[in-house]
Amino acid sequence: MNxxxxxxxxxxxxxxxxxxxxxxxxxxxxVFPDRPSPASVRAAELLGWLMAALTSALLFLITRSHLRxxxxxxxxxxxxNSVIENAADGIITVxxxxxxxxxxxxxxxxxxxxxxxxxxxSLRDFIPRPYLPLHPSxxxxxxxxxxxxxxxxxxxxxxxxxxxxxxxxxxxSIGSAPHRLHxxxxxxxxxxxxxxxxxxxxxxxxxxxxxxxxSVREEERSRLAREVHDELGQALTGVKMDLSWxxxxxxxxxxxxxxxIQSASQLLDQMVQAVRxxxxxxxxxxxxxxxxxxxxxxxxxxxxxxxxIPCPCQCDLLKTELSPEENTALFRIFQExxxxxxxxxxxxxVWASLVECDNRLQLSIRDDGQGIRFENITDGQSLGLLGxxxxxxxxxxxxxxxxxxxxxxxxxxxxxxxSDGLPGQSCAPAA
Numbered sequence: 192m193n194x195x196x197x198x199x200x201x202x203x204x205x206x207x208x209x210x211x212x213x214x215x216x217x218x219x220x221x222v223f224p225d226r227p228s229p230a231s232v233r234a235a236e237l238l239g240w241l242m243a244a245l246t247s248a249l250l251f252l253i254t255r256s257h258l259r260x261x262x263x264x265x266x267x268x269x270x271x272n273s274v275i276e277n278a279a280d281g282i283i284t285v286x287x288x289x290x291x292x293x294x295x296x297x298x299x300x301x302x303x304x305x306x307x308x309x310x311x312x313s314l315r316d317f318i319p320r321p322y323l324p325l326h327p328s329x330x331x332x333x334x335x336x337x338x339x340x341x342x343x344x345x346x347x348x349x350x351x352x353x354x355x356x357x358x359x360x361x362x363x364s365i366g367s368a369p370h371r372l373h374x375x376x377x378x379x380x381x382x383x384x385x386x387x388x389x390x391x392x393x394x395x396x397x398x399x400x401x402x403x404x405x406s407v408r409e410e411e412r413s414r415l416a417r418e419v420h421d422e423l424g425q426a427l428t429g430v431k432m433d434l435s436w437x438x439x440x441x442x443x444x445x446x447x448x449x450x451x452i453q454s455a456s457q458l459l460d461q462m463v464q465a466v467r468x469x470x471x472x473x474x475x476x477x478x479x480x481x482x483x484x485x486x487x488x489x490x491x492x493x494x495x496x497x498x499x500i501p502c503p504c505q506c507d508l509l510k511t512e513l514s515p516e517e518n519t520a521l522f523r524i525f526q527e528x529x530x531x532x533x534x535x536x537x538x539x540x541v542w543a544s545l546v547e548c549d550n551r552l553q554l555s556i557r558d559d560g561q562g563i564r565f566e567n568i569t570d571g572q573s574l575g576l577l578g579x580x581x582x583x584x585x586x587x588x589x590x591x592x593x594x595x596x597x598x599x600x601x602x603x604x605x606x607x608x609x610s611d612g613l614p615g616q617s618c619a620p621a622a
Contacts, residue, residue: 281358281377287368289314301358301379304351314375318348318360345380356381402585409474409519416473424466431459475522483518484508484545487525491543494529502529502541513552517606520582521545521554524590527575528556528602536560536600547608554604563594579604 275282281298285291294309302309302317309317348358359378366372438452470476478486484506491504513521525543532538538560545554567573576592583590583604594600 281379283314283317283375283377285314285373285375287371287373292372298377301377302348302350316349318346318358318375318377348377348379357384398581398584401581405582405585406516412473413479416470416476419466419470419473424463424470427459427463427466431456431463434459478518478522483513483521486518486522487543487545490522490525490529491541494533494541498533500533500538500541502543504543504545506545508545508547508552513606514586517586520586520588521552521604521606524579524582524602524604525554525556527579531575532556532558532560532600535563538599550608552606552608554606555601557599557601559599562596562598563592563600564596565594568592568594 275293275295278295278297281301282293282295283291283298284293291309291312291314294304294306296306299306299309304317345357345359347355349355357380359380361376363374363376364371365374434452434456438449438456441449441452475486475489477489487506488504491502494500495502529541532541536558538558541556541558543554543556545552547553568576579592579602580590586606588604588606591603591605592600
């Protein structure tokens with residue numbers, strides 16, 4: 192029956208009530224012959240008719256309002272059921288005892304169980320413990336859960352055929368005992384998990400490839416540095432000796448030839464210096480012979496010589512022996528940071544330190560330049576910063592880059608060290 196039919200029915204009932212009340216007033220005279228004076232009787236009759244009319248109207252209005260609210264509730268219920276039935280996510284409604292009262296088609300397809308079969312079963316058949324964040328009377332965990340709580344988590348679901356799959360579930364509890372209901376919205380995240388695994392695998396492969404490329408490049412640099420220094424340097428030294436021998440055997444009247452040989456000898460001296468410089472830039476020998484601290488101090492001195500920017504470097508290593516990979520990674524990070532400062536920072540002073548503190552090795556570089564902006568830190572196109580992060584990840588280190596507009600930039604690289612059980616000194620930024 193629709194709303195209009197309900198209203199017609201209420202009107203008919205109210206009219207019947209009015210007629211009945213009026214009829215009772217009309218038959219009052221024959222039934223009670225010993226009535227009072229006619230005037231008072233007529234007044235009572237009119238009052239009775241008025242009360243009957245008001246009562247009938249009130250009954251009609253109350254009935255119509257109730258029927259309209261009921262119709263609105265039915266419409267809202269139909270809309271909610273339509274949304275639930277057509278939702279892409281699985282929607283399951285259970286009571287405090289975990290008995291399934293609603294199981295939409297998406298849930299049926301997800302768990303491989305038809306809705307009529309699922310209704311009346313326990314939710315544990317599809318989502319076993321301890322994955323049920325429901326009311327404690329159902330879960331049996333003793334953990335208090337607010338009736339109106341809404342939260343989500345990734346759990347494991349069981350299909351009707353016994354297979355398991357990952358799902359994401361959010362639960363909302365409504366109502367109060369003993370009519371409390373728990374509405375679980377579940378989403379199959381198997382594809383997402385598979386994509387995440389593939390993406391993580393690809394990242395690991397790329398990271399391994401990058402580490403291998405860095406290692407090959409360092410090996411090639413070392414080989415080239417040795418060949419340039421040893422073979423080319425020795426060859427140039429041999430030519431220098433031959434020119435000196437030839438110059439000593441020229442006659443006094445062969446002045447133009449002597450000047451040519453002296454000019455060639457000076458050019459050879461410049462070439463020897465260039466060879467040494469190239470070999471050092473390819474792979475500084477101090478890094479392999481004297482260690483990281485000496486290499487950083489040498490690099491800071493070279494930076495000051497080239498740019499004129501003071502760069503004191505405080506190295507305070509105790510007994511830590513780093514691997515060749517760690518030495519190379521930290522040295523290259525230091526080089527790249529100084530290069531970025533020289534190109535972009537517009538700094539007048541740079542401070543660097545290498546200390547052991549809090550069971551880690553910390554390399555800090557700070558300048559007083561214009562300060563790197565946040566968008567530059569997060570810019571994936573900055574190959575220098577990407578190289579710093581990649582080299583740090585190769586040795587398990589973390590990198591922190593912070594910049595303040597007009598107050599410089601700070602780069603901190605932290606390498607975890609094996610703990611010896613003794614408290615270490617506290618880390619302090621480069622002063």
